[in-house]
Amino acid sequence: MTKKNALYCQSGGVTAVINATACGIIETARRHSDKIGTVYGARNGIIGALREELVDTSLESDDNIAALKHTPGGAFGSCRFKLKDLEKQHTEYERLIDVFKAHNIGYLFYNGGGDSSDTAYKISKIAKQMGFPVNCIGVPKTIDNDLPITDTCPGFGTTAKYIAVSMKEASLDVESMCESSTKVFVMEVMGRHAGWIAAAGGLASDTHDEPPQIILFPEIPFEKETFLKRVKYSVENYGYCSIIVSEGVQDKSGKFLADAGTVDAFGHSQLGGVAPVIANMVRDAHGYKYHWAVSDYLQRSARHLASQTDFEQAYAVGESAVKLAIEGRNGVMPIIKRLSDKPYTWEIATAELADMANVEKMLPRDYITEDGFGITQKCRTYMQPLIEGEAYPPYENGLPKYIRLKNTLLDKKLPEFNL
């Protein structure tokens, strides 16, 4: 059997450490060059695979590949493009197999979240059906931390650390000025349906009396009166109130507080701007001076504040994905298995993509305090290790030294394909 090449796709929203996973894959494949040929990077994810836009990573030096470890964003580009069912989008699946054949690709590493597990799973099935078997390995990634089975998702720990640190710092600012200035500070965080990122803000302090005094989770239906009462209590007792609000907060009827009315390619509502909604609500009810922040992409690209745990896990899933591929596994994903809480120890285990696909892991109810505004000790025990350690990037001229790959595309062998 001739040595097969590998294709690596980044999919969905990128993270601060997804390139550490890319590095884990490419470095490990280079160490096993007897088994795996070249790793090709799909330009802009699955879109590039369909267009036959493949980056030749063999043209990148070892040093540049190593620099991916500390570079945020998606080095090869990512996309929001979901392949539909095999029956509905058969042309696309056939095209992928054509591209695989044309470039002797026998391994697919699909680095993404829940939707991506589904895509990788489908590709593994169709490839077999069409008589060109490809070892499809899903590789976990999502700041949302909503994949099932795995202890956590690479990308989440760094976002969690960023949110906790930012909340701690901004609250010290608010506290110093609250006597005569801002009394309410609202910080919006990502997390469409699951409140993992919002919960991470709770790590900023050890108790409910300290900031954030209020966390608004997507899992807890928003009740205006209870919320406003809590804000007043906090201002009257602590002098100020720091609030974390998830972009996905909904009222009892399931309506997002910040629904922009538009949807993305996956059919998800496009959200944003709930912080000013909450801030105005507080002003109208209590007249407190307020400030609000929306960190948006900053929270998923903050490589300067990466968690060491997250960074190590991101690399490890890449490394293990290659090992699984070499072992001939198909339709699986390397995941994080927790062995102990304190000290936090973990190892890489393997899950079936069929079990990962399209399942969203919500924040358990017992991670949220009974009143719905804070996190429990159980949540802290789970989450604290994930923000542990600082994996700083190198700096030059006062800025992190991030790598930009050459990203040279392979010559195309197939006719154009219109998406």
Next chain:
Amino acid sequence: MTKKNALYCQSGGVTAVINATACGIIETARRHSDKIGTVYGARNGIIGALREELVDTSLESDDNIAALKHTPGGAFGSCRFKLKDLEKQHTEYERLIDVFKAHNIGYLFYNGGGDSSDTAYKISKIAKQMGFPVNCIGVPKTIDNDLPITDTCPGFGTTAKYIAVSMKEASLDVESMCESSTKVFVMEVMGRHAGWIAAAGGLASDTHDEPPQIILFPEIPFEKETFLKRVKYSVENYGYCSIIVSEGVQDKSGKFLADAGTVDAFGHSQLGGVAPVIANMVRDAHGYKYHWAVSDYLQRSARHLASQTDFEQAYAVGESAVKLAIEGRNGVMPIIKRLSDKPYTWEIATAELADMANVEKMLPRDYITEDGFGITQKCRTYMQPLIEGEAYPPYENGLPKYIRLKNTLLDKKLPEFNL
């Protein structure tokens, strides 16, 4: 002459390194305990001085005072409260002198921006007039970098670094997804009238072609059509467009794009929320998918990303303030004097408060490119050294280890005073 005590006031918006200045003052005073008695911290700035709420810093250990070096926020509390003219608010000035007398205060360290220089200057005059001379030393601080005479203002360098790093990181994220997702990213920054912080975002890259492709300065009247054309050019040529917008951007008639219609205690308009205004404008004109971020207080409290230059200067102005006081100087401020650009060298010089008060230093026109959307080499030469170096705080359990002082108040000796 009996040994006099000192009063330290934090004033106006706090910074990530104002406590490093506090540390410089207290540590230096402790080293000169033959000349200066106890340093008292005014609780919440000048408000606490008027209320006779004075923190006894002699009750804090050397270790805790040293930990102020890496703790953001205002350790003793700050305020937005401006003393009016001597004639109009004579009662307040008399009260201050009463408090100084009651606690044998002979030195005042007033740590703030332009408004604070004015206050410190007035106090120095009235104290002399009233026969209880106090050595009033202004100590510079403001993320806005808008004080005259000094090369830069402690606090600015760290905010500048935070904005440049955040823009660089978020733009890598946007770039990786722009083929099929977000094409325009808007990040709002502080800076009411002067575009120093907006300009700092320009340090994220070396050229105009790289992000941020557009900076909107408060100094340049906003022209919608020119702006929209530039966005389109950027998206068509680079695939995406990263935009920095100052909260203080105004149209030709001087109207803030994001005027909330309210004013703070200093009579300044309270701004916020120009990022969504800009983002919606782009969507309406071009239909591009967009995201926006408002980092708000995060940008002035980001001690985790402090610039080493800024940190050293913040400590140095505190140290020098005490030396000036001991030398018997009055109505002056230690400032940063640049000696060379490359390598960046500086020393502490002295300016008269009378020359500092109420003067706002705007971003020079030749720091902005001719088209009004970027920064020039002259600006880079000035600004780059200010973000140089990383002064990381210590971490514990994944979070920066920030100090909270005991802040024990002195017993009051005077009757209550109503503000």
